[in-house]
Amino acid sequence: MRFIKYSVFSVLLLIVSVTGYILATRYDPTQPYFSSESYWFAKTADIKEVKRVVTPRLSSELAKSEMSLKEPVFLRIFKEEAVLEIWKEQGEHYQLFKTYGICSYSGKLGPKMKEGDKQAPEGFYQVSRNQLNPNSVNHLAFNLGFPNAYDKSRNRTGSFLMVHGNCLSAGCYAMTDGHMEEIYLLVEHALKNGQRFVPTHIFPFRMTQANMAKHANSQWLSFWQNLKEGHDRFELTRIPPEISVSDQSYEFH
Numbered sequence: 001m002r003f004i005k006y007s008v009f010s011v012l013l014l015i016v017s018v019t020g021y022i023l024a025t026r027y028d029p030t031q032p033y034f035s036s037e038s039y040w041f042a043k044t045a046d047i048k049e050v051k052r053v054v055t056p057r058l059s060s061e062l063a064k065s066e067m068s069l070k071e072p073v074f075l076r077i078f079k080e081e082a083v084l085e086i087w088k089e090q091g092e093h094y095q096l097f098k099t100y101g102i103c104s105y106s107g108k109l110g111p112k113m114k115e116g117d118k119q120a121p122e123g124f125y126q127v128s129r130n131q132l133n134p135n136s137v138n139h140l141a142f143n144l145g146f147p148n149a150y151d152k153s154r155n156r157t158g159s160f161l162m163v164h165g166n167c168l169s170a171g172c173y174a175m176t177d178g179h180m181e182e183i184y185l186l187v188e189h190a191l192k193n194g195q196r197f198v199p200t201h202i203f204p205f206r207m208t209q210a211n212m213a214k215h216a217n218s219q220w221l222s223f224w225q226n227l228k229e230g231h232d233r234f235e236l237t238r239i240p241p242e243i244s245v246s247d248q249s250y251e252f253h
Helices: 002-026 047-064 149-153 177-192 209-214 221-237
Strands: 073-078 083-090 093-101 123-127 141-143 162-164 198-203 243-246 249-252
Touching (some): 123 149
Parallel strands (some): 073 198
Antiparallel strands (some): 141 162
């Protein structure tokens, strides 16, 4: 009898310990862990089924704007407004195709500084074919390419910073599964049809003068002023600028 009691106690202790570890390492009260699209219910997409179901609908929607899946795409993310924009190349310029709400991102306004800070990055990134992950447990994903040359010049660290589904973030930009299926297919088709990489520009907020004034006392003001240069270049030309890094600053060409 004593052995049975000891065994039951040991099992209960193990369950409590494992549960405590999970909660301590994964629980974040700001995230929708217990929704149908959460960490606990994470799942890998059936990419063949996604393509079968979503591609015809997406193609039809693009056709209404005289677009197709083949043209190059350009992505913009605005953190404070929690939106992701998809732009498609139309002739010599880009045209906005669709705006998606970001389901979840972690951290606050400002750049990612180091591995484990659960901060979603800001800056100018590129997505190539080898950064696509159709087998992600977070229902499709692509790696943003953090750290880029700018981040490295400032000794910023981090890895596996993604745009993905599953509506849960620990430093990534998480979408609903349905939105991620469309975004993933738009990016994948553009890359498979010859686009070398998809520019992905991430801003703390819409870079208006009013918003800049609102955040004028932020420690990140000079960084955001640099980002605004790239933002304004696209707003003026509707062509994603070529970007380089010099003296720990972005330069636009």
